[in-house]
Amino acid sequence: MKVVFKQPTAKVSEVFLSVQGEGVYAGEPHVFVRFHGCNMRCAFCDTPQPVAPEESSIRSIVDRIVDANAGNTAGAITITGGEPLLHSHFLKCLLPPLKEKGYSIHLDTNGTMPDRLNDVIGAVDIIAMDIKLPSSTKDKHFWEEHLAFLHAAKSRKVFVKMVITDETQESDIDKAVALIESVDSGIPLVLQPASEFGEFKSRPDVARIMGWQKKAREKLTDVRVIPQLHKIEGIR
Ligand code: SF4
Numbered sequence: 001m002k003v004v005f006k007q008p009t010a011k012v013s014e015v016f017l018s019v020q021g022e023g024v025y026a027g028e029p030h031v032f033v034r035f036h037g038c039n040m041r042c043a044f045c046d047t048p049q050p051v052a053p054e055e056s057s058i059r060s061i062v063d064r065i066v067d068a069n070a071g072n073t074a075g076a077i078t079i080t081g082g083e084p085l086l087h088s089h090f091l092k093c094l095l096p097p098l099k100e101k102g103y104s105i106h107l108d109t110n111g112t113m114p115d116r117l118n119d120v121i122g123a124v125d126i127i128a129m130d131i132k133l134p135s136s137t138k139d140k141h142f143w144e145e146h147l148a149f150l151h152a153a154k155s156r157k158v159f160v161k162m163v164i165t166d167e168t169q170e171s172d173i174d175k176a177v178a179l180i181e182s183v184d185s186g187i188p189l190v191l192q193p194a195s196e197f198g199e200f201k202s203r204p205d206v207a208r209i210m211g212w213q214k215k216a217r218e219k220l221t222d223v224r225v226i227p228q229l230h231k232i233e234g235i236r
Contacts, residue, residue, distance in 0.1 A: 007058070008057070008058065008093055009057050010055070010087040010094075011035065012035055012054055013034040013036045013049070013053045013054075014032070015032070015064040015065060016068055017030075017074055019230060019235050020106075020229075021230030022190075023128045023190050023192075023226065024190060025106065026229045028074075030078045030106065031069050031076075031077045031078070032077075033079050033080070034080050034082065035084040036053035037083065038081055038083045039112060040110055040132065041139055043200070044137070044163055044165055044200055044202065046195065049082070065098070074103075075103065076103060077105055078107075079106065081109075083112070083113070088113075092123070095120060095123035099123055104126065105124050105125050107124045107127050108128045109127065109129055109130065110130045111131060112149065113145070117153065124156055125157065127157070128161060129159070133169075133173070135167055135172045147182070150183045154187065160188070160189050161189075161190045161192055162190070164194060164204045168204065174215075177189070177216045177220060178219070180220060186221050187222075188224065189222065189223045190226050191209055191224070192226060193206070193225070195227070195228045195231040213225055
């Protein structure tokens with residue numbers, strides 16, 4: 001009897017070439033692979049969620065990356081979502097061939113699934129990890145998960161990103177800064193003012209954010225305020 005192995009697939013919303021708009025690598029050309037679905041519901045979420053995301057094989061994603069980067073513009077791939085670690089078993093198969101092609105692999109994650117990070121960390125170069133402040137997200141807190149995640153992530157290049165809205169509480173910032181300091185005070189922290197879109201209106205006060213930056217720099221060596229570049233420039 002002939003045994004047929006089913007090829008792994010995952011729901012992928014889009015594959016495209018653009019400029020990294022967030023964090024310490026903002027401005028670099030990246031190919032983005034956006035996975036469908038998330039385990040969180042952040043008040044400020046602006047991620048497009050297509051009704052019928054494509055069920056994609058590894059072969060088809062690699063082909064779409066090659067097409068998107070036909071001019072060899074990008075040397076890096078950002079794996080994003082939603083929450084890409086929901087698809088960690090699939091990523092375990094997808095990432096090694098992409099690394100073999102010479103790409104630097106960036107993982108953009110909400111930092112809430114430390115066990116799943118361990119599945120893929122060997123094939124990841126850079127981890128852009130969110131700490132989700134409950135006063136910003138209006139979702140539940142993930143302090144324990146974030147702490148375990150950052151401990152696992154520090155074996156790679158990692159930086160932390162926190163979205164700031166006009167409802168963010170200073171006590172959340174203090175807690176997050178203490179969490180990072182307890183792991184490694186040299187891990188870069190990006191304070192990212194939330195972008196307005198649709199009915200979500202939030203204009204966090206810049207002077208307030210700079211005050212939090214100053215306070216955080218008493219504990220951490222690298223704290224930056226970086227808005228979403230692609231929103232300012234109208235890039236995808
Ligand atoms: S973790 Fe990211 S994708 Fe998920 S709801 Fe929050 S902002 Fe949206």
